[in-house]
Structure formats: structure tokens, C-alpha cells
Amino acid sequence: MMASNDLVIKTESLTKRYGDILAVNDLSLEVPRGHVFGLLGPNGSGKTTTMGMLLGLVRPSAGRFSLFGGRKPHREALTRTGAIVEFPSFYPHLTGRDNLAFFQEISGNGDSVELDTLLEKVGLDGRGKDRFQTYSLGMKQRLGLAYVLLGDPDLLILDEPTNGMDPDGMAEVRELIRSLGDGERTVLLSSHLLHEVEQVCDSVAILSHGRLVVQGRVDELVRSLAGETILLRTTDNAKAIEILSKLNWVTDLNSKGESILVSAPTLRSSELSEVLSRSAVYVAEMTLGHVSLEEYYFKITDDANGDTA
Amino acid sequence: MIRQTLRMARWEVIKLRRRWMPWVFLAFIVLSSQLRLLTEYQMYSNADPGRIAVQAGPANEEGEHSTISISCLDIRDGLVESRLSGIPTEFRQAALQEVESLRDRCPALLGMYDFARTNFLNNATLPGSLSYGINMFGTLGYLFVMILAAMAIGVEYTWGTARQVLAKGCGRGRFLAAKVLGLLAVVGIGHLAVILFMGISSLIITYTMAGTGISTDVMQWLRPGADVVKSMYMMLPYIILGTFFAVLTSSASSGIVISVVFYISESILRWIIGSYLGPDAARILISVNTPLWMASLEFPALNNLSEIYNYLRDFLSTFLPILAYIVVFWGGSFWLFKRRDLKPSTGV
Numbered sequence: 001m002m003a004s005n006d007l008v009i010k011t012e013s014l015t016k017r018y019g020d021i022l023a024v025n026d027l028s029l030e031v032p033r034g035h036v037f038g039l040l041g042p043n044g045s046g047k048t049t050t051m052g053m054l055l056g057l058v059r060p061s062a063g064r065f066s067l068f069g070g071r072k073p074h075r076e077a078l079t080r081t082g083a084i085v086e087f088p089s090f091y092p093h094l095t096g097r098d099n100l101a102f103f104q105e106i107s108g109n110g111d112s113v114e115l116d117t118l119l120e121k122v123g124l125d126g127r128g129k130d131r132f133q134t135y136s137l138g139m140k141q142r143l144g145l146a147y148v149l150l151g152d153p154d155l156l157i158l159d160e161p162t163n164g165m166d167p168d169g170m171a172e173v174r175e176l177i178r179s180l181g182d183g184e185r186t187v188l189l190s191s192h193l194l195h196e197v198e199q200v201c202d203s204v205a206i207l208s209h210g211r212l213v214v215q216g217r218v219d220e221l222v223r224s225l226a227g228e229t230i231l232l233r234t235t236d237n238a239k240a241i242e243i244l245s246k247l248n249w250v251t252d253l254n255s256k257g258e259s260i261l262v263s264a265p266t267l268r269s270s271e272l273s274e275v276l277s278r279s280a281v282y283v284a285e286m287t288l289g290h291v292s293l294e295e296y297y298f299k300i301t302d303d304a305n306g307d308t309a
Numbered sequence: 310m311i312r313q314t315l316r317m318a319r320w321e322v323i324k325l326r327r328r329w330m331p332w333v334f335l336a337f338i339v340l341s342s343q344l345r346l347l348t349e350y351q352m353y354s355n356a357d358p359g360r361i362a363v364q365a366g367p368a369n370e371e372g373e374h375s376t377i378s379i380s381c382l383d384i385r386d387g388l389v390e391s392r393l394s395g396i397p398t399e400f401r402q403a404a405l406q407e408v409e410s411l412r413d414r415c416p417a418l419l420g421m422y423d424f425a426r427t428n429f430l431n432n433a434t435l436p437g438s439l440s441y442g443i444n445m446f447g448t449l450g451y452l453f454v455m456i457l458a459a460m461a462i463g464v465e466y467t468w469g470t471a472r473q474v475l476a477k478g479c480g481r482g483r484f485l486a487a488k489v490l491g492l493l494a495v496v497g498i499g500h501l502a503v504i505l506f507m508g509i510s511s512l513i514i515t516y517t518m519a520g521t522g523i524s525t526d527v528m529q530w531l532r533p534g535a536d537v538v539k540s541m542y543m544m545l546p547y548i549i550l551g552t553f554f555a556v557l558t559s560s561a562s563s564g565i566v567i568s569v570v571f572y573i574s575e576s577i578l579r580w581i582i583g584s585y586l587g588p589d590a591a592r593i594l595i596s597v598n599t600p601l602w603m604a605s606l607e608f609p610a611l612n613n614l615s616e617i618y619n620y621l622r623d624f625l626s627t628f629l630p631i632l633a634y635i636v637v638f639w640g641g642s643f644w645l646f647k648r649r650d651l652k653p654s655t656g657v
Contacts, residue, residue: 048653055476057651078478085476086653089469093327102320106477108313147473 036181041207088144137164321491439533442507458551463561
């Protein structure tokens with residue numbers, strides 16, 4: 001367990017109930033300082049509600065949380081936080097620059113140079129004097145990023161930050177988020193784009209039905225599942241699945257393109273080959289433990305859904 | 310904390326300045342005050358000082374007589390003799406008889422004429438015109454202020470900007486306080502605009518009309534200042550009512566609709582309660598108290614205790630109900646805003 005000083009976000013049994021619906025259920029999260037932390041989960045899994053609670057926009061029904069170790073009042077902690085939840089919202093009749101100036105003045109620090117620098121950083125330097133209502137979806141997202149960076153905050157909370165952006169913009173923003181997470185700054189990021197999270201995040205927490213399914217470093221989580229998967233390409237995949245399904249140490253079998261994804265201890269991979277060859281099915285290719293975060297996510301959430309069903 | 314609230318209030322003014330609704334309301338109030346001034350002038354110029362036309366000579370070839378106009382003003386000012394000095398004797402006697410018959414009606418006619426003139430001069434020349442202009446904020450001004458408040462708060466929900474402001478750590482109490490302060494500032498600017506336009510009109514009237522002037526009585530000049538303060542206090546419960554309706558419904562459009570419904574319902578209730586339960590019962594309604602609050606109260610003589618008592622009683626009888634509205638609806642708005650979750654934007 002980490003020292004509380006190293007935890008920028010800590011939640012303990014955080015719960016939010018809307019009538020009979022448990023949006024967030026007994027959530028205990030730990031986000032370490034300096035991490036880019038991904039919050040993953042299907043729609044309705046409680047990601048946005050959790051972020052809302054951290055920002056004081058949603059009142060928890062039970063449990064507690066702290067930002068920056070809870071040493072300072074929550075309102076003060078928020079002045080060190082840049083956050084966008086759901087969608088960047090600005091005053092449509094004000095210009096992009098005026099919107100930023102307003103939020104800068106609320107937080108009480110920064111100057112006009114910072115505004116110009118941020119607009120340039122997010123690629124809006126030529127459009128700062130245009131009204132927000134004239135911005136495209138991608139430009140709104142960019143202004144949202146400039147907003148969260150106001151005052152050089154120690155914690156960023158970003159909900160789907162690349163939503164509505166074109167591929168170039170998404171790549172730029174991913175790069176930006178990655179660079180923001182360097183050093184002491186912490187980023188809490190929610191996204192539906194699993195490859196995006198894999199590229200950007202150090203750690204993730206996966207939520208399902210408001211509950212925390214798993215939490216940890218991305219590389220460790222993926223490795224834990226990869227240690228139990230073998231990718232096979234055989235001369236007769238259908239027959240191979242039939243044979244392997246009879247082995248009690250093979251826990252799962254899935255077709256994956258022209259290959260079969262076998263859930264089994266990698267130490268017994270040679271036995272797979274042997275069993276198949278006895279039935280005149282020959283292994284053409286065998287790859288041990290190569291799992292993407294996406295595969296991991298689906299495996300974990302399927303299991304979690306199976307448990308709750 | 311105070312600095313942050315004031316900074317936010319300043320931005321509220323900037324945000325409202327860039328919307329069309331406050332400008333439309335302001336234009337309406339300014340135009341209304343100018344129109345009312347024009348109406349006062351029309352009433353004064355149409356007031357009849359009992360003007361009659363007396364025959365001043367024989368008929369010409371077309372059978373038309375030359376006439377001289379005599380009014381009650383001539384009679385009061387003793388100008389009848391001089392007005393009739395040039396006419397032949399045979400016509401003079403008949404003219405004097407006509408003037409005599411007018412003289413009987415003069416007190417009533419001059420009473421109305423003088424009232425219209427005094428009214429016009431009080432309301433159209435400085436500094437009385439300034440108070441007259443400020444009074445224009447009554448009636449529709451209340452409705453405008455409620456709508457403006459409901460709009461200013463409601464759009465923060467609609468656009469989702471309230472979430473973003475609070476996520477910056479500004480605090481819910483400060484957010485709401487800054488809104489109300491900003492709206493008060495806008496209403497204050499509106500008052501100044503009306504005063505400015507009334508002042509210009511009064512100067513033009515004073516310059517162009519004989520018998521008018523600008524008062525140099527300091528006490529008279531203090532009255533518009535006091536009226537501005539009173540008017541601002543009167544506007545506060547309406548700002549807070551608009552705020553309350555917007556917070557209650559978390560929406561600009563619903564807040565505005567409820568504000569309008571409230572305004573109309575109060576007018577109806579005022580009549581019903583006043584008719585069936587008596588005027589005192591209707592004092593529970595804000596719209597009954599605000600005109601009474603704005604009605605001029607003459608300062609009492611400081612050596613007359615009963616006058617001071619009566620003054621304080623009348624003052625508090627309107628001040629306290631308005632204060633009660635402010636406290637109750639501000640408390641309600643704050644409580645609701647503090648305890649409710651802020652839902653995402655409902656559209657831009």
C-alpha cells in the first residue's frame with residue numbers, strides 16, 4: 001500500500017445511489033502522484049459519476065474521498081485541479097479567449113500571457129477571438145484542454161478528452177496528455193478508446209456496474225492475463241477447438257481470425273501441441289501471452305458481468 | 310473570499326453585457342420613461358386654463374369677427390384690462406360680461422391646470438425628473454429583473470458552465486452570491502442609464518420652456534440618490550425570486566416561465582386577497598409592499614416623537630416584508646443549490 005502522501009486521489013467505499021440505482025458502489029480507488037491513470041468501463045459503469053463526486057458536483061451517498069491527501073479543504077484542492085467532466089462547457093456568447101480569462105480570474109492566478117500560451121499550445125491561437133458558439137466540436141475540446149491547463153494544475157481530470165476530434169487531433173491530444181503526465185502531475189482520464197488508454201496511461205481502474213473490477217499498472221494487468229493465454233494457428237482450427245475443449249486445464253477457447261486464443265497455463269503449451277498432433281491436427285504457429293488492454297478489458301468485464309448476472 | 314466573489318460578480322456584468330436581453334429591457338425602460346415624460350407634457354399642454362374668445366370688433370366683409378383670447382390665467386394675473394384695452398367701447402362691455410361669467414368657473418379650472426403644471430414641472434425638471442425616472446423601474450421593471458435573474462442563473466445549468474465554474478473550486482455560495490451581486494450591478498447601471506436620459510431631457514425642457522428652472526435645494530437633490538437606494542432594495546427580492554425559480558427548476562426557460570407566472574399570479578391574488586380579506590392581508594404579497602416602499606416618506610421633525618414613531622412604523626411595515634422575502638428565498642435558493650447534484654449540460 002502506498003503512503004497517503006503519494007496518493008493524489010483516494011476514495012474509500014465511495015457510493016452514489018440514485019433511487020434504486022447504484023451508480024457507484026463501494027468504490028475504493030488509489031491514484032498515485034505522477035501517474036496517468038485511466039478509468040475504464042462501459043457506459044453507465046460510474047466513471048463520470050465518480051469524477052463528479054471528486055469535483056464536488058455530485059454528493060456521495062456514502063463513503064469518502066480525498067484529493068492531495070486531504071490536507072487542505074476540498075475547495076482549495078480544486079484550485080489545484082483542472083477538470084472537464086462529460087463535455088467542455090463554455091459561455092457561447094463569449095470568445096474562446098474571454099472564456100479562458102473568466103476561468104483564470106476565478107482561480108485567481110495567471111495572466112494574459114498564459115492565455116496566449118495555452119491557446120497556442122492547443123492549436124487555437126488563430127481562433128481565440130471568435131465566439132465559442134462558432135467553434136467546431138474538436139475546437140471545443142481543444143479549448144477544454146486549455147481550460148484544464150489554466151494555472152498549471154497538479155491534477156487533471158479528463159472525461160473522454162478526445163471525443164469529437166479528428167484522428168490527427170486525437171493523436172496530438174494523446175501526445176499532449178502523455179507529456180502532461182510526465183513529472184509530478186497526475187492525470188485521471190476516462191475513455192472508451194482502449195487503445196488510447198493503453199498508449200497514454202500508466203495505471204487503470206476498470207469499473208463495471210459501479211463497482212471496481214480491477215485496478216493496477218497497465219503492463220502488470222496485461223501481463224497477468226498474458227501469462228495464461230496462447231495463440232494457436234493449426235491445420236484444422238475447428239477440430240482443434242473440439243479436442244482442446246476436452247482438456248480440463250484449458251479454461252477458455254476463442255476463435256480469433258485464423259487463430260485460436262487458448263486460455264491455459266503457458267508452461268503447458270508443449271502439451272497442447274502434443275495432444276493435437278495425436279489427432280493429426282498440427283500447430284502451424286504458436287504465440288505465447290500476447291494480450292492487448294482491449295482483450296484484457298473484455299475478458300475482465302465479461303467475467304465481472306458473469307459474476308453479477 | 311470577498312475578492313473572488315467580487316471578481317466573479319464583475320464577470321457577471323461582462324457576461325450580461327454581451328447578451329441582448331438586458332439591452333432590450335434597458336431600452337424599454339428608458340423609452341418608457343421618456344414616453345411618460347412626453348405624456349406628462351401632453352397632459353400639461355392640453356390642460357384648459359378656461360380660455361374663451363371675446364369679440365373685439367365688427368364683422369368684416371366675409372362676416373368674420375376679430376377675437377381676443379382671455380383665460381383664467383389672465384383673470385388671476387389681473388391682465389384682463391390690458392388685454393381688452395384696444396377694443397371699441399361697444400364691444401368692450403359685452404367682452405367684460407363674458408369674462409365675468411368665466412371668473413366664476415376659474416377656481417375649478419385653475420385648480421386642474423395648476424395641478425397639471427406642477428405635476429409636469431416636478432416630474433420634468435431637475436432633480437424631480439430623476440426620481441420620476443427611477444420610479445419607472447416599478448411595475449414592469451420587477452418582471453424584467455426576475456426574468457433576467459432566472460436567465461442568468463438558468464443558462465449556467467443549460468450550458469453546463471455551472472459545473473465547470475464549481476469544478477474550478479469557486480464554491481457554491483460564492484457562485485450564487487456573485488450572480489446576485491452581478492445582477493444588482495446591472496440593475497444599478499440600468500438606473501444610471503435612466504437617470505442620464507431623464508437628466509438630458511430635463512435640461513432640454515428647462516432650456517426651451519419659459520417658467521422652468523433647476524432647483525438648487527440640496528435636500529431635493531438628495532432625494533433621487535435615496536430613491537436609487539430604495540429602488541435597488543426593492544429590486545433585490547425580485548432578483549432573488551428569479552434566482553430561486555432558476556435553481557428550483559435547474560433551467561433558464563422554466564425559471565423564466567415561472568417568474569412570469571408568479572408575476573401574473575401575484576397581480577390576480579393581490580386583487581382577490583385585497584377584495585375578500587382586506588388590504589392588510591394582501592401585504593403578504595411582495596408586489597403590494599414594493600410600491601408602498603417606493604412611495605415618498607417625508608422625514609419627520611426630529612423634535613416630534615410621535616412623528617418619528619409614525620415614520621419608523623411606516624418604514625418598517627414595508628422594509629421588513631421585503632427583507633423577509635429576501636431572506637426566505639435566498640435561503641431557499643442557497644439550500645437547494647448547495648445540496649443538489651449538478652447535472653451535465655442540457656444543450657448549448
